[in-house]
Amino acid sequence: MSATRYSMPGPDTEMIDELLLEQVDDGSRVIDLGCGDGRLLDRLRSERGCRVLGIELGEAEVTAVIGRGLSVIRADLDQGLGDIPDDSFDTAVLSQTLQQVQRPTTVLREMLRVARRALVVVPNFGHWRIRLKVIQQGRAPVTDSLPYEWYDTPNLHVCSMHDIRDLVEQLGMKVVREIPIIGGRPAERAWWANLRADCAMYVLERANA
Amino acid sequence: MPCPGVGLLGPDRRLKLTGRRVVRVGGSVVEPMAIEVSTTGPPGDGLVGLVETSTLELFSPPESLTLAGGGRLGAVTVAYETYGTLSRERDNAIFVCHALSGDAHAAGHHHDAASQKPGWWDDFIGPGKGLDTNRYFVICANVLGGCQGTTGPGDVAPGSETPWGLEFPFITVDDIVTVHRALVEQLGIEQLLAVIGGSLGGMQVLEWAARFPDTIRSAIVLASGSKLSARGIAFNAIGRRAILADPSFHDGDFYSHDEVPSVGLALARMVAHVTYLSEASIEMKFGRRLQEGDRFAYDVARETEFQVESYLHHQGKQFVERFDANSYLYLTRAMDYFDLAASHGSLCEALGRSDARYLVVSYSTDWLFPTSQSREVVSAMVEAQRDVTMIEFESPYGHDAFLIEHAQLAGVVAPFLEQTLEAVRGRS
Secondary structure (H helix, E strand, O other): OOOOOOOOOOOOHHHHHHHHHHHOOOOOEEEEEOOOOOHHHHHHHHHHOOEEEEEEOOHHHHHHHHHOOOOEEEOOHHHOOOOOOOOOEEEEEEEOOHHHOOOHHHHHHHHHHHEEEEEEEEEOOOOHHHHHHHHHHOOOOOOOOOOOOOOOOOOOOOOOHHHHHHHHHHOOEEEEEEEEEEOOEEOOOOOOHHHHOOEEEEEEEEOOO | OOOOOHHHHOHHHOEEEEOOOOOOOOOOOOOOOOOEEEEOOOOOOOOOOEOOOEEEEEOOOOOOEEOOOOOEEOOEEEEEEEEOOOOOOOOOEEEEEOOOOOOOOOOOEOOOOOOOOOOOOOOOEEOOOOEEOOOOEEEEEOOOOOOOOOOOOOOEOOOOOOEOHHHOOOOOHHHHHHHHHHHHHHOOOOOEOEEEEEOHHHHHHHHHHHHOHHHEOEEEEEOOOOEOOHHHHHHHHHHHHHHHOOHHHHHHOHHHHOOOOHHHHHHHHHHHHHHHOOHHHHHHHOOOOEOOOOOOOOOOOOOOOEHHHHHHHHHHHHHHHHOOHHHHHHHHHHHHHOEHHHHHOOHHHHHOOOOOEEEEEEEOOOOOOOHHHHHHHHHHHHHOOOOEEEEEEOOOOHHHHHHHOHHHHHHHHHHHHHHHHHHHHHHO
């Protein structure tokens, strides 16, 4: 098992958590993949009355989740969610993690196997600042929202909002909502989102659902 | 941990054990025992102190215990120990299910003698430890069919003058749990905060959740599974064969021959012991090192050429001194037979009955109960929409890790119990 930690709290964490909370039905069953210390799970339980389960790789994080009195399974997302039976949840959440797993397609498929709806938040590498950095400097970009050197980054994959759309369609999934996050605020149907968004939240469902 | 001499502790830190022994337990309501076990002295010193093993008689005539295998036992003596103090609300009791070769003596010391070994889980049970006796009331009892005080094949059969031997009825994990539950009830505890156990003890925990779902608030399963693998049965078979083939076994009636099948029982223990170690731990502990000097003796019959040989022989010999060969046969069979899904329809059905919070722990190098077996159980718990937490720990110690890696285990068990107790008290 690698020492990778999936959960990376960022500056927009709080706002993204709010956005995620809004997408979840009261009292529904939610699984959070890469749940970190269980921050979001705790709010889902107390504010929305959800039945929650976290998946997390880091031992310290798992202990923190247990300390909140929440359920958690220590597992590596790259190994799939074999323990979780089909359709055992209403919603699966994957926040700021898709770009860090080895096989994003496997993880997305697994999400819509165990839950009927997936909430995915992904950083947008199509942001104009990142593009500018690449053009100006001719180097792998380091920005405020992507503060990692290329050789020491948890982000294994670089993708933009367009790329995510392509992948989701290719996997036969339906984008129910796409919410770009621009300047720390959700901005659904924003113009030039792929140039302006730091990240985006996708609500996905099975195409045949 | 060094064995603490009680003399060092001073009289004020000795254990006070009071309890009315209720001998007969019928179907009628029996006044629960008054239990008051108090450890005085500064909290967090980590020592349970002096303890003693108590006994109770359950299922006395006219009652009897009907066994899952069809047999019947009238009157069962149970040996048990308790640590910590039962709260007024009786909501802080934890029952510890021991593994194959364990006993009721889980923590503390029986004598003042510094040479005396502490209970088998002394590093995990005590003030400030994984099972914190400053907060919880911990109970551990010897299993039915065992040989450390609870009724087993080495005891004299009723109406007879000789021990049961192979006349002892067949027992299963179900029966073991039935007796544990009866003991807990007799101690005046309606609902346990937790039932915890590793290996065969973990099987008892799972069975408990399925059979007595409303009597537990949480269930902690360590290095275990819903059934023993074919490989596990294979190793048990070798151990039993070694005992049965020993000329001193006398069809289980070695008691009247004044000898014990020590070769067979030691061999059984040696084989089993290998299954408790991992490749890493055995290499780490012994490697290919020789017991004496650094040259081969060129003697094929030499018992202890390599250190690992010497170690296994030592384990075998020690085991013979404390364990009954018939108990070994009965308990390994109980382990082989255990199949939670088969006896309750499915795992989902078995584990979905209880509202208990589940905590499942496995170890990366355990090949007797590999993590896949824990995952199977967890999968059923998720399917049954139970509250389940699972963690696989990295450890080099194989199956034995749950008896060795105390700090690691305490790191998850302590907050889990704390949250469970908080939920219990918040609800009422």
